[in-house]
Amino acid sequence: MKKVQLTETVLRDANQSLMATRLPYSDYEGILADMDKAGYYSIECWGGATFDSCLRYLNEDPWERLRGLRKNLPNTRLQMLLRGQNLLGYKHYHDDVVEKFIELSIKNGIDVIRIFDALNDFRNIETALNSVKKYAKEKTIASGCISYTQSPVHTVDKYIEMCKELKKMGFDTICLKDMAGTMSPYEAENLIKGIKDAIGDMTLILHTHCTTGMAYMTITKAIESGIDVIDTATSCFSGGTSQPSTETMFYALQQYGIDCGLDEEIINKVNDYFKPIKQKYVDNGQLNPKSLATDAQALVYKVPGGMLSNMIANLTDMHAMDKFDDALAEIPKVRADLGYPPLVTPLSQMVGNQAVTNVLVGERYKNISKEVKNYIKGEYGIAPAPIDPELSKKVLGDSMPVDCRDEDKKRTGEDFTNAKEALGDLCRCEEDIMSYICYPDQTLKFLQNRKAQEENEAVYTIEEM
Ligand code: CO
Numbered sequence: 001m002k003k004v005q006l007t008e009t010v011l012r013d014a015n016q017s018l019m020a021t022r023l024p025y026s027d028y029e030g031i032l033a034d035m036d037k038a039g040y041y042s043i044e045c046w047g048g049a050t051f052d053s054c055l056r057y058l059n060e061d062p063w064e065r066l067r068g069l070r071k072n073l074p075n076t077r078l079q080m081l082l083r084g085q086n087l088l089g090y091k092h093y094h095d096d097v098v099e100k101f102i103e104l105s106i107k108n109g110i111d112v113i114r115i116f117d118a119l120n121d122f123r124n125i126e127t128a129l130n131s132v133k134k135y136a137k138e139k140t141i142a143s144g145c146i147s148y149t150q151s152p153v154h155t156v157d158k159y160i161e162m163c164k165e166l167k168k169m170g171f172d173t174i175c176l177k178d179m180a181g182t183m184s185p186y187e188a189e190n191l192i193k194g195i196k197d198a199i200g201d202m203t204l205i206l207h208t209h210c211t212t213g214m215a216y217m218t219i220t221k222a223i224e225s226g227i228d229v230i231d232t233a234t235s236c237f238s239g240g241t242s243q244p245s246t247e248t249m250f251y252a253l254q255q256y257g258i259d260c261g262l263d264e265e266i267i268n269k270v271n272d273y274f275k276p277i278k279q280k281y282v283d284n285g286q287l288n289p290k291s292l293a294t295d296a297q298a299l300v301y302k303v304p305g306g307m308l309s310n311m312i313a314n315l316t317d318m319h320a321m322d323k324f325d326d327a328l329a330e331i332p333k334v335r336a337d338l339g340y341p342p343l344v345t346p347l348s349q350m351v352g353n354q355a356v357t358n359v360l361v362g363e364r365y366k367n368i369s370k371e372v373k374n375y376i377k378g379e380y381g382i383a384p385a386p387i388d389p390e391l392s393k394k395v396l397g398d399s400m401p402v403d404c405r406d407e408d409k410k411r412t413g414e415d416f417t418n419a420k421e422a423l424g425d426l427c428r429c430e431e432d433i434m435s436y437i438c439y440p441d442q443t444l445k446f447l448q449n450r451k452a453q454e455e456n457e458a459v460y461t462i463e464e465m
Contacts, residue, residue, distance in 0.1 A: 005041035012044040014233035017241040019287040021053035031273040032072035039261040047080030055442040063431040070109025079112035084125040096411040102131035116145035121381030144171030149342035153385040173203040180304035181211035185221035192225035205229040213294040240292035330355035339383030
């Protein structure tokens, strides 16, 4: 029997896409024991924006959350999303920090680490991969992830080449990450057939979003073309900017005679559990119903939805909405000049802002943002295609581009020493240090709160006696 397995994303990507990752652990702890029996390929529950959100908004220790998930989901693979050398942030960390982060993630309960780089510069995911291999337990899976985008240089052949490279590097599975939901059924068919031919029986995963309305068609074609795993979200947290619905895909797959290993009763129970939770956040405004709608603009304008709304907000702020059409037309030109980077954070913002600047200033690249300069210098990695030579010369002058890996490779241990020093007696474990390295201000505040809370409780207990 043909088999396609499902990764449930409600705890991470659906939560992140629909409600800015504001679900506290206490909201869903009560359903974890059931979810453990559902039969998912994995549950995506950590990484991405969850770490930042725990510390910044939810007064939760992200590591504590992970241990809770592990305890209540003993039989299910716990999955996280990792931004390669950037871990869960936007800057490159030193290799020793990346290694420690992965050691602690596995130690605290993660099984599947999905690793990507915004530019698909695989040098930026190599340290993470090697660290996973170093600290791997029996069930650990290193998943190599490709940021999917469309451009003249992103051909099927190019993607096949990338997959072969990921396989050669030693990844256990490969994931195609269509973050903007712009992969069409036609593209999925060509891509997945080509990749499957090239990588043999290695597990291939498709991650997409319903944003433009294409996801169900695309997934159906992907299944016909040999995909092994798809990402879905329990139905009340599906659709819009989130993933397609778990129960719907289960129903459709069943009729095809495709086994996805899910327990129908349990996946329905999971959805029943999350319905009132969703309603709570719709009512308090944290879940904007707009994010549940279909928005095909990304297909018309060839830019992700988030990027477009960002641009409209910027232009409105500057009372320059009359330049909207010009700015829109400038985006593909800037992207071409920069060597067709995938339009994913932070590159989508960089390209969008530069396009707006070019139009508003009235002269292309008269003003170049610091971020774009750093990108041209090579600090983010190697662009998918050569950067426009004239633009490159304008930024670099006579100097050579830098190798973004040179700085990463310095294993001085100073990040750890500095964090320890900054935290003083607030620090109790390596996890505290790692949180501080990733999000210093938020972690300091969180740990100060923790200490104050405990002291209050201690006083209270003594008085009670
Ligand atoms: Co996603």
